[in-house]
Amino acid sequence: MEKQPLNHEVSDVDLAKVFESLDVVNKKLNQTALDISTNETSRKLLSKPSHLTFSIVHRALELNKGFKTLTEANTWITAINLIRLQADNCMRLFALSLVIDRLDFYNRIQNGGTYPKH
Structure with missing residues (x-):
């Protein structure tokens, strides 16, 4: 069976560059987790x-792997949705950097609560 062409707006070269960038990001994520x-x-x-950070890093790595697998299979509609989940990861990690009491923030996340606005 012949492989379907990529999305008409994405070439094999574009996709190779994206995959190379994901590999770089994945190595940096692994190194960050190792450093912590x-x-x-x-x-x-x-x-x-740090446990929360490790879970975010793990989720990011898995989302990157899923994105690569789905784009290689030319399943763009599903692959694109993983970008939103990755943005959620970024927001969670950024939120952790904004709070003064990170342990309280962690506990609220674990208990399904929200963090009050100031």
């Missing part, structure tokens, strides 16, 4: 906010 883990284990602790 090394830093905290050397101090004999693992904070709950």
Whole structure:
């Protein structure tokens, strides 16, 4: 069976560049998680906010893998939706950087609560 052509607005070269960029991002995400883990284990602790960060990193890596798989299969409508989930990851991590009490923020997230606006 012959492979269907890519989306008419995306060439094989474009897609290769996207995949290369995803590989770079994935390596940086892995290194960030490793750096946090090394830093905290050397101090004999693992904070709950770091646990949240690790889960965001893991989700980002899995979403990137899914995006690549879906675009290679020419399943663009589904692949595009993963970008929204990745944006959600970015917002969660950014929100963690904005709060003063990260442990309270983590606990509220874990309990399904919201964080009050100031």
